[in-house]
Amino acid sequence: MEHKDMRKTYISIWAALAAITGLELAITYTGLSKVLQTMAIAGLSVAKALMVIAFFMHMLHEPKQLKYMALASLALGSILAFFLIAPHASL
């Protein structure tokens, strides 16, 4: 099977990643509250990570078993991070 030229896709994703990075930096200069800034930046970071996983790492085209394993490792990592932070967090 002939390989599909992915250059345009990769360059589009790269441009989006660069733009989102700039946006994250810009958010810190706005007058938004710390909580809103944190939520916005965290959400954008996760979006960037998902774009790299889906397009650069080709997870979109991998079998669903691998996708489930990736989700499981992300879930476990998040639970671990939560329990490391949560005992000390205060609202």
Add this chain to the structure above:
Amino acid sequence: MSAHGDIWPPLIGLSLGSFGYGLLLLAKGSMYGLAGIFFFIIAMGGFTLKEIRTKRDKDSYESSLPIDHPKFAMWLFLFSEVIFFSSLIGSSYGIRVHAQSWPIASQVLNVPITAFNTFVLICSSLTMALALDSVKKGDNNGLKKYLMLTILLGLTFLGIKLFEYSHLLSEGYAPAKSLFATTYFVQTGFHGLHVLGGIIAMLFLLGKAQKNHFTKENHDYVEYTGLYWHFVDIVWILLFPIIYLI
């Protein structure tokens, strides 16, 4: 020959756990930790000898995995790295939340230069993806060009990081001096080591590419190295805002 019902996978898993726990016991001053390490050496040594002695055909293993084993092994390694960095970042953030005081990142760290450094790493992910795309089209010159660019960008990232480190150390922010400095250097230091490891792997790939080793049909190791490199980029994508922006 089926791989099901084999004692070795759980045995190796147990031996790895005993190795880790053995190290912990030794660190606490208990010589019982040596037993864990001894068990690990016996298990790994026994498995290695068994594998060396067993003659098998390439196709003798049945597998229900729809992807090739080396690629799956790389993904499994990356999943373990997810747990590693989750624990590192989680514990560092837990320390920060609990600390009585914490410096404002923009007053201590150089956020604009690091934002540029983030862009450098994102560019390196693009060039790595283009390297794989080139070799899949049979373009070996494109593969070499993009691999070289990826290596250069990776070295640029490390160079800027070292510049930042020297500046911080000269300002008195050394690892043992404050929790902020310790968590900063541990998180970014481990990430930097992973970047260095990726650069070394890519240098090996470049060496092979120079000898026209990779073709349209045979380029799996470019893909596996690419997976590792993109993961290193993802870690920085998450680390940069946590340390510098939030």
